Every structure is written in structure tokens, then in C-alpha cells.
Amino acid sequence: MEEEKIKLIEEISNHRNEINEKEKQLSGLEERISEIGFSTKPLDLKEDYLITAREEDVIREFCNNPQLKTKEIASNLNMGLGTVKHHFNNIFKKMGVRSRSELLYKCKWNFQSE
Incomplete structure (x- = not known):
């Protein structure tokens, strides 16, 4: 009985540590969100970020279907996998x-x- 109690206390302690770690991650994400800014209207991707038409196609496909893998985005847009990866890298840098x-x-x- 005592051994079971010790195991439960250890398990609770482990879960508390996990919760603390998740709270730190959440705090970091909230900070990043505030860093990248919040807008309630569409961004001018071409004018403000110099996003090309094909990069915008990648962004659109991703935003409309965020669960898609890079390979699926490439297939949907008739692009090569490497091309889509390259566009994502450029988009991340520009934005x-x-x-x-x-x-x-x-x-x-x-x-x-849409």
C-alpha cells in the first residue's frame, strides 16, 4: 500500500513538471504572437512583404488546408516538392x-x- 502511494506521488510530481513545461511553452508562444503582430484585416502580401504570385499560391493553399503536408500542397499546386519547400523558406524570411x-x-x- 505504501509503495503504491509513493508511485502515485511520483506520478503527480511528474505531471506537475509536465504542466509547468507546457505553461512555459505557452508563454513563449504568446510572446511570439505579440512579436509578429495581430491584424484583423488581410495583409498586403505583395506590397508589404514582396510575396510573389506563386508564394501567395502556397500561402493560400496552406491557409485553406493547414493539415496538408508539403507533398500534398506541391501536388495540389502542380509544383515540385523542393519548389514548395523553397517557397516556404522564402515566405518565412519575408514575413x-x-x-x-x-x-x-x-x-x-x-x-x-475562399
Whole structure:
């Protein structure tokens, strides 16, 4: 009985550590969100970020279907896998984002009506 109690206490402690780590991650994500800015209207991707037409196609396809893998985006847009990866790298640099989640958040108003 005592051994079971010790195991449960250890398990609770482990879960608390996991929760603390997740809270730190959440805090970091919230900071990043504030860094990249929040807009309630579409961004001018071409004018403000110098996004090309094909890069915008990649952004649109991704924002409308964020669950898609890079290979699927490439197939849907009739592009090579390497080309789509290259476009994502350029988009991330131009828009100052570090992940697809940030890209989705930043561009969420651009393609909502589609």
C-alpha cells in the first residue's frame, strides 16, 4: 500500500513538471504572437512583404488546408516538392515567421472568404 502511494506521488510530481513545461511553452508562444503582430484585416502580401504570385499560391493553399503536408500542397499546386519547400523558406524570411503556425496566424484574414 505504501509503495503504491509513493508511485502515485511520483506520478503527480511528474505531471506537475509536465504542466509547468507546457505553461512555459505557452508563454513563449504568446510572446511570439505579440512579436509578429495581430491584424484583423488581410495583409498586403505583395506590397508589404514582396510575396510573389506563386508564394501567395502556397500561402493560400496552406491557409485553406493547414493539415496538408508539403507533398500534398506541391501536388495540389502542380509544383515540385523542393519548389514548395523553397517557397516556404522564402515566405518565412519575408514575413518574419518561424513556423507554419505563425504563418497561419499572421495570414488568417487573407483567405477566410475562399
